[in-house]
Amino acid sequence: MEVKDIKIKSMKTEDFKDNEYLEKYIEELQKEGLNIVTEKLDDLINWGRSNSVWPFTFATSCCGIEFMCVAAARHDFARFGWEVTRNSPRQADVIFVSGTITYKMAPVLKRLYDQMAEPKYVIAVGGCSISGGPFKESYHVVNGVDKIIPVDVYVPGCPPRPEAMLYGMMQLQRKIKLENFFKLPKRPNISNGKTEEGGTK
Amino acid sequence: MEKIQEYIHKLAPKAQFEEGGKYTTAIVEANDLRKVAAGLKEKGFDYLMCLTGMDNQDSFGVIYHISSSKEKKEVIVLKTNTTNREEPTIPTVSDIWEIANYYEREAYDFYGIIFVGHPDMRRLFLREDWVGYPFRKDFVADESINPIPTKVPEPDDYETVPSYTINKDGKLERKVKSLFENKDCIVNIGPQHPSTHGVLHLRTKLEGEIIKKIDPQFGYIHRGIEKMCESMTYPQMLYLTERLDYLCGTMNRHALCMCVEKAAGIEVPARAQYIRTIFDELTRIASHLIGWACMCNDMGSITAFIYGMRDREKIMDIYEETAGGRLMVNYYVVGGVAQDIHPNFVNRVKEFIPYMRKMLKEYHILFTGNPIAAGRMKDSGFLTKEQAVALGVTGPSGRASGWSCDVRKIEPYAAYDKVKFDEITYNEMMSKGGNDYGRDNVLLGGTFARYMVRLVEIEESLRIIEQLIDNIPEGDFRAKVPAIIKLPAGEYYQRVENARGDFSVYIKSTGDKNPYRVKFRSPCLSLVTALDPMCRDQKIADLIMISGSLDYVIPCIDR
Numbered sequence: 001m002e003v004k005d006i007k008i009k010s011m012k013t014e015d016f017k018d019n020e021y022l023e024k025y026i027e028e029l030q031k032e033g034l035n036i037v038t039e040k041l042d043d044l045i046n047w048g049r050s051n052s053v054w055p056f057t058f059a060t061s062c063c064g065i066e067f068m069c070v071a072a073a074r075h076d077f078a079r080f081g082w083e084v085t086r087n088s089p090r091q092a093d094v095i096f097v098s099g100t101i102t103y104k105m106a107p108v109l110k111r112l113y114d115q116m117a118e119p120k121y122v123i124a125v126g127g128c129s130i131s132g133g134p135f136k137e138s139y140h141v142v143n144g145v146d147k148i149i150p151v152d153v154y155v156p157g158c159p160p161r162p163e164a165m166l167y168g169m170m171q172l173q174r175k176i177k178l179e180n181f182f183k184l185p186k187r188p189n190i191s192n193g194k195t196e197e198g199g200t201k
Numbered sequence: 202m203e204k205i206q207e208y209i210h211k212l213a214p215k216a217q218f219e220e221g222g223k224y225t226t227a228i229v230e231a232n233d234l235r236k237v238a239a240g241l242k243e244k245g246f247d248y249l250m251c252l253t254g255m256d257n258q259d260s261f262g263v264i265y266h267i268s269s270s271k272e273k274k275e276v277i278v279l280k281t282n283t284t285n286r287e288e289p290t291i292p293t294v295s296d297i298w299e300i301a302n303y304y305e306r307e308a309y310d311f312y313g314i315i316f317v318g319h320p321d322m323r324r325l326f327l328r329e330d331w332v333g334y335p336f337r338k339d340f341v342a343d344e345s346i347n348p349i350p351t352k353v354p355e356p357d358d359y360e361t362v363p364s365y366t367i368n369k370d371g372k373l374e375r376k377v378k379s380l381f382e383n384k385d386c387i388v389n390i391g392p393q394h395p396s397t398h399g400v401l402h403l404r405t406k407l408e409g410e411i412i413k414k415i416d417p418q419f420g421y422i423h424r425g426i427e428k429m430c431e432s433m434t435y436p437q438m439l440y441l442t443e444r445l446d447y448l449c450g451t452m453n454r455h456a457l458c459m460c461v462e463k464a465a466g467i468e469v470p471a472r473a474q475y476i477r478t479i480f481d482e483l484t485r486i487a488s489h490l491i492g493w494a495c496m497c498n499d500m501g502s503i504t505a506f507i508y509g510m511r512d513r514e515k516i517m518d519i520y521e522e523t524a525g526g527r528l529m530v531n532y533y534v535v536g537g538v539a540q541d542i543h544p545n546f547v548n549r550v551k552e553f554i555p556y557m558r559k560m561l562k563e564y565h566i567l568f569t570g571n572p573i574a575a576g577r578m579k580d581s582g583f584l585t586k587e588q589a590v591a592l593g594v595t596g597p598s599g600r601a602s603g604w605s606c607d608v609r610k611i612e613p614y615a616a617y618d619k620v621k622f623d624e625i626t627y628n629e630m631m632s633k634g635g636n637d638y639g640r641d642n643v644l645l646g647g648t649f650a651r652y653m654v655r656l657v658e659i660e661e662s663l664r665i666i667e668q669l670i671d672n673i674p675e676g677d678f679r680a681k682v683p684a685i686i687k688l689p690a691g692e693y694y695q696r697v698e699n700a701r702g703d704f705s706v707y708i709k710s711t712g713d714k715n716p717y718r719v720k721f722r723s724p725c726l727s728l729v730t731a732l733d734p735m736c737r738d739q740k741i742a743d744l745i746m747i748s749g750s751l752d753y754v755i756p757c758i759d760r
Contacts, residue, residue: 057395061756062447072510087395105421107353138425139342
């Protein structure tokens with residue numbers, strides 16, 4: 001099955017990698033059948049949602065500087081409608097976990113994530129938040145934020161280039177565009193690496 | 202030097218002296234430590250650079266690197282140890298050098314060394330419920346003992362302050378008091394706050410909107426870099442130094458490279474020295490630009506943020522062409538640099554210098570000359586020279602208080618002895634451009650002074666680069682290094698001036714390919730501890746601006 005063309009400005013579907021993941025997701029959504037009215041409504045709502053994703057100002061270390069670069073003049077994520085970085089988790093749609101998460105920080109991050117309003121998304125930026133990265137051997141580093149919170153998009157790099165972050169953002173936009181807004185999947189509850197409810201990761 | 206040895210000998214007849222090191226090294230017994238420390242302080246050794254805990258397998262040791270604010274080149278190393286592994290105790294020096302308050306807490310956190318008489322023996326980085334002391338050689342990291350915590354600590358956990366004294370029977374006595382009273386109004390700033398420049402947690406006691414006390418909490422980004430280094434080879438360690446303080450990555454890496462090179466007796470070719478100096482200065486400019494941009498952003502000027510980041514991208518381009526990296530340049534290696542400079546490098550840098558000069562003028566028009574900005578910066582965040590020395594506040598912040606502490610001048614390294622440049626202390630800054638904004642506005646040790654020192658330092662860095670860029674000598678860019686680098690047994694210490702101050706590396710080697718102990722002296726810890734004296738009786742709204750003017754980077758503190 002082909003991915004229905006999810007429109008992202010100036011990028012074709014073939015330009016993206018990881019299309020299988022989205023194909024699977026579409027299959028899962030179509031299993032339950034489609035309602036023509038809500039689908040059209042979905043498209044409209046998701047068009048709005050995916051172009052006004054507000055990130056949360058959260059950075060613990062190096063990747064935070066590259067996040068600032070993405071926000072600043074040259075790379076400028078305002079082009080994607082992401083420009084309003086929010087300082088309160090209550091007003092944010094997406095959290096960029098940019099930087100290492102340590103044992104002391106883990107409960108804080110979890111709390112911040114819980115404070116965000118649904119629908120919410122998580123992008124793990126950089127090696128540290130994906131797997132512990134260069135600090136994997138350390139006694140005080142959480143080896144991957146997906147041990148604490150569910151992650152939507154992983155952006156590898158140490159730190160990732162701003163372009164990589166933009167790519168990650170577009171991937172999230174594509175995911176949002178596919179979603180069934182009136183039947184949003186429940187976010188899994190994760191603690192200490194174990195998923196408690198069946199999620200749709 | 203001999204005079205000092207005699208002097209120490211007089212204070213503590215049992216003191217022994219180690220030969221062969223870079224600095225005068227004295228080993229004193231724990232009982233004599235306070236006597237010697239107080240004596241040295243009296244002699245003018247008022248700057249405690251670095252305090253390192255050490256696990257010698259059979260004993261615990263503490264190493265003090267002490268320098269003087271007047272005789273800047275003098276450094277004395279004091280060592281002491283205790284053989285009691287169950288309950289290691291060492292007398293405190295926190296009343297002699299103020300910064301030892303925090304350094305000793307760090308040693309307690311890592312090694313469990315109890316400093317008798319210290320008023321505040323909390324852990325510095327790890328949580329109070331952490332089991333064990335991670336830097337001890339017999340510590341085993343086990344997730345079943347220390348699982349990922351799921352709850353944030355209660356306020357009591359932050360505030361219960363133990364202190365230890367030795368009673369008449371010679372036993373250790375623990376006393377507990379509370380840092381704040383119940384009626385106090387405490388505002389938590391951080392750990393997640395857009396303007397704390399990282400995950401810093403400030404517990405701030407307020408009366409109305411006036412700050413009465415700040416208790417900084419560290420460790421939210423404690424990654425155990427020093428401990429990890431103990432199981433790594435020297436070239437592997439290099440990659441972690443850049444991630445300490447990512448804004449001056451190349452300079453941190455420079456420190457470790459030099460430390461290893463000097464210890465292993467590797468001669469670095471002149472070409473590499475020049476390239477390194479140019480890269481260091483480019484990094485300094487990039488770092489100051491971010492410092493300036495973020496400080497202005499914290500004060501509400503988003504235009505300035507965009508300007509600063511835009512011009513920083515020019516430096517990132519230069520990096521990228523030569524080294525391939527942006528933020529993490531990964532360019533220096535032991536013995537030189539990883540690859541030769543790009544053919545475009547010289548031209549690019551030459552284009553950048555006039556561009557940056559032009560932009561600096563624009564910054565002054567945009568922000569420095571703004572009466573609102575000047576009005577806010579004028580009367581806040583004062584730090585006297587004495588306070589700066591006692592707390593070890595080096596770098597631009599220390600120099601804005603009038604303390605000339607530039608390591609590039611004190612212990613010139615790389616190509617810094619071949620170029621002409623001025624150390625930008627407060628007076629120098631006033632004669633070089635600070636005066637344009639009025640004698641009444643830019644006051645000694647204030648926020649405006651720190652702000653101006655940084656901008657004038659950018660000009661000075663441009664001057665250094667200008668002198669070097671046309672004269673990069675031909676030759677190898679990298680010396681021949683053995684495939685496995687082993688340092689001869691001994692202790693090595695290397696200082697560099699990074700964009701925030703005196704960054705040093707301490708390595709103890711046993712002759713193996715791994716170090717026995719590595720310590721990084723972070724300039725940022727002093728900057729954060731200086732917040733408390735600076736912000737007392739100031740408005741809470743100014744706290745953000747003052748911390749912006751200090752320009753600290755938290756991962757450098759937590760390591």
